[in-house]
Amino acid sequence: MSFSGPEVIMKFKNKHTDDYIEIFRDFEIKKRQISPTKQEKVTIRMPASLSTLCIDMRSNDLKSLILQSRFGGKVKVLSDKLKVDADVVKEFFGPTVRNIIDHVATLLKEPSVHGCAAILMVGGFSASPMLQESVQAKFRNLRVIVPDDAGLAVLKGAVIFGHEPTAITERVCKYTYGTGTTHQYNGTCEHPEGKVESDKNGNLRCYNIFSIHARSGQSVKLNEEQPEQIYRPVSDDQTKIGFKIYSSSTAHPHFITEEGCSLIGEFTIPISDTSLGSNHAFGTSFIFGGTEIVVKVEDKATGEVTLESVNFLG
Structure with a gap:
């Protein structure tokens, strides 16, 4: 208007x-x-x-x-x-339809979707004949499926998945997930000025590092453990290690302060025995694919394994 x-x-x-x-x-x-x-x-x-x-x-x-x-x-x-006039209204669809077509074409070039035989159109806009015919015309070698009530398909899928998580065995991460972490400066780090500070023990540390546990575009199976990463307390008297979980719209984020990074939750590893001080190692593995993210924690000193829930409510 x-x-x-x-x-x-x-x-x-x-x-x-x-x-x-x-x-x-x-x-x-x-x-x-x-x-x-x-x-x-x-x-x-x-x-x-x-x-x-x-x-x-x-x-x-x-x-x-x-x-x-x-x-x-x-x-x-x-x-x-x-x-x-119909011609004026059709112009409204031009930019949006072109962006969707270009995005789908880009996705189909990804190795993870090689061999794709069909496109399933869901969401309210999928009911538009303008979009449907454009998709069918562009991707003639693929079968295009538009279910009844396409606008409700995503909601129905979420409900079904909540009741029966095994209904979906594998998903592709939309975002990169990881934790905000720190490590001791070793003289060869290339962190920018302002990311390296002295801790309370007087040691130089690199802060705000994005420790990646799963990347955008990566396939994750139901209850599949991601590669383990080792974390240690910063000081000898720590009784817990607090972690903040971040998501990023990019595949290779370096810092949690970068554009596209968002804080989505947090979890805590309790340390009952502080005798090992900052040498006390904990292995953490993110488990994706279910209705929520779960973190598997292994105490490397005792071999004890626990599953930590993630607080997404703040």
Whole structure:
């Protein structure tokens, strides 16, 4: 609705939120009825509050502003309805459909999906004929499946998975997962200034390191343990080691402070015997693939193994 101006739309959103949401709900229904061959005008209800705001802020009602815009011959206002030529509405889908097609094409080049025979389209937008026909045209060598109630497929899948975790035996990590950690500076580290500080014992340490346990794009099987990593307390008198778990949108993050890194949870390893001090080693292995992340901890001094739950609520 560029004919009304971004200032009008922002005020409309803030002042008349119910009407703003109703427009999007109406379009959500209409977008599933628009196909590449559609020629009929698309009708969307326009609340009177928007036209009133246009008069207050632009000294013209919505109908007059449309006539003055480049959409004058293709968009009309009749009472409380906006009638839009099919060609104009189809333009809305262009950038989004192209981005989805490009993203899927990139994913299909990944080694982990070699041999893929079908594309399963789920989510509300998958019900759009515009997207369906574009996917079918681009990936003619693959079978394209659109289930009934595609918009509910993700929700239904989550419910089924919650009741029967073994229904999905393998998944691909969307993000890189790891812990924020530190290690003693050894003179060859290439950490930037500000990441190396003195601890309370006077030793130089490198901080905010992203210790990776699983990378984005990696396949993880149900209850599969990831490679073990060893952690030790920083000081001799520590009675526990606290870990913060981070996710990253990149495959090779170095620091937890990088763009795309987010804190998602935390867990703690209790240390009942402090006699070994900072030499007390603990092996940790993340277990993915279930309904939550579990951390397996092995006390290397005693051989005792425990499963630590992750607090995702903070």
